[in-house]
Amino acid sequence: MKNELQSYEIVDLCLLAGKIMLQSGAETYRVEDTMTRIAASYGLHDTHSYVTPTGIIFSINGQEPTKLIRISARSTDLEKVTQVNDISRKISSGDINFEIAIKQLKQVESSNHAYPIWIQIIASAIASGCFTIMFMGSWYDFIPAVITGGIGFTCFVYIHRFVELRFFAEFLASFIIGVVAYLFVKTGTGQELDKIIIGSVMPLVPGLLITNAVRDLIAGHLVSGLSKGAEAFLTAFAIGTGVAVVLALF
Structure with a gap:
C-alpha cells in the first residue's frame, strides 16, 4: 500500500x-x-x-x-x-x-451538524430552568430562569458573531443574565436571585473543555491539558466577572 x-x-x-x-x-x-x-x-x-x-x-x-x-x-x-x-x-x-x-x-x-440557532436558544432556556430546580431552586423561579437563560444565550450567540473574542462575549452575556435576573427579583416575579443566575449561566459553562483538560492531563499530555485548563479558567472567570459586576452595582 x-x-x-x-x-x-x-x-x-x-x-x-x-x-x-x-x-x-x-x-x-x-x-x-x-x-x-x-x-x-x-x-x-x-x-x-x-x-x-x-x-x-x-x-x-x-x-x-x-x-x-x-x-x-x-x-x-x-x-x-x-x-x-x-x-x-x-x-x-x-x-x-x-x-x-x-x-x-x-x-x-x-458538513454542519449544528442545530438551528432558535433550537439552541430554546434548549438553553429550558436547560436553565431545569438547572435552577436541580440546584434546589423553587418552581416559582423556573419561568424567570427560562427567560433569563434564553436571553443570556441569545446575547452570547449574537455578540460572538460581531466580536471574535469569545471571553468578551461570555462576559457580556453573563452580565446581561445578572441584570435580567435582578429585574425579575426586583419586580417580585422571581424569588431567589442566586438560584436564577446559577441556572441561567450553566449553558455557558465549558463542561467539555474542562473534561478534556483533565483527561489530557491524566494521559500525560501536559501542554494540551494545561492550555485547555487555562482556556476553561478564563471562560469561568469571564462568566463570574460578569455576574460579580451586576451584584456589585445592585
Whole structure:
C-alpha cells in the first residue's frame, strides 16, 4: 500500500482526520491515536505526531518533510468526531480505499451538524430552568430562569458573531443574565436571585473543555491539558466577572 501511495498523500489524509477531530472538540490523545492508526494501515508504522489545541505536527521517521496544520477555531461537534472514528476503523479493516476515505473526510469537514440557532436558544432556556430546580431552586423561579437563560444565550450567540473574542462575549452575556435576573427579583416575579443566575449561566459553562483538560492531563499530555485548563479558567472567570459586576452595582 505504501508503494502505491505517496507518503505525502497519506500524511495529508492523517492531518485532515486530525484537524477535523481537534476542531470538533476531541481529546488530544484520541487525535494522535487516530492519526497513528490511519498511517499504520497504509504501511507507515514509524510516525510521530505532536498535537496541541492550536496546531498539529506530523512526521514520518524524521526523513519526510514534517507537516504542520494550524487550528484557529474550535467548537463542539461530537458527531464529526464519531464519523472520523468510524472512517478510521474502516481504513484499518480495509473496508474502504484511500480515495473513498479522503472523499468521506472532506464531506465530514464540510458538513454542519449544528442545530438551528432558535433550537439552541430554546434548549438553553429550558436547560436553565431545569438547572435552577436541580440546584434546589423553587418552581416559582423556573419561568424567570427560562427567560433569563434564553436571553443570556441569545446575547452570547449574537455578540460572538460581531466580536471574535469569545471571553468578551461570555462576559457580556453573563452580565446581561445578572441584570435580567435582578429585574425579575426586583419586580417580585422571581424569588431567589442566586438560584436564577446559577441556572441561567450553566449553558455557558465549558463542561467539555474542562473534561478534556483533565483527561489530557491524566494521559500525560501536559501542554494540551494545561492550555485547555487555562482556556476553561478564563471562560469561568469571564462568566463570574460578569455576574460579580451586576451584584456589585445592585
